[in-house]
Amino acid sequence: MYGNPLYHWAVLAVSTALVLPLSAAILAGWTPPRPRNRRAGMRLRAHGLLCVYALILVNGVPRVADASAETVMVCTGTGFVFLAAAAVLFLLAGRRDAAEPTR
Secondary structure, eight states: OOSOHHHHHHHHHHHHHHHHHHHHHHHTTOOOSTTTTOOTTHHHHHHHHHHHHHHHHHHHHHHHTTOOHHHHHHHHHHHHHHHHHHHHHHHHHHHHHHHSOOO
16 A cells, blocks of 8 residues: 555665664764764764654554554654654754854
8 A cells, every 4th residue: 555565664674774873873972983073962963863763663664564544644743743853953963063162
């Protein structure tokens, strides 16, 4: 009903392999090489990445499971909440970086 589930499985696998370890590493204290001079908002960015990962899960799992249309629509609405939370976290991270003096 929702297209080829292989596409949803691929997105879930790639996001689990890339987004989840990156956000976990940032929360553990690792800083990526490029933004080393902007450390103030890294934890907020990691939480924003986790919101993006939750968005991918909330939208992908019901489609893979071939859930009812109502369930998919509720999960899509929930996904917008995670999207808004991620946007707010990324904006707050930018503000925190701008407020910190450069090194």
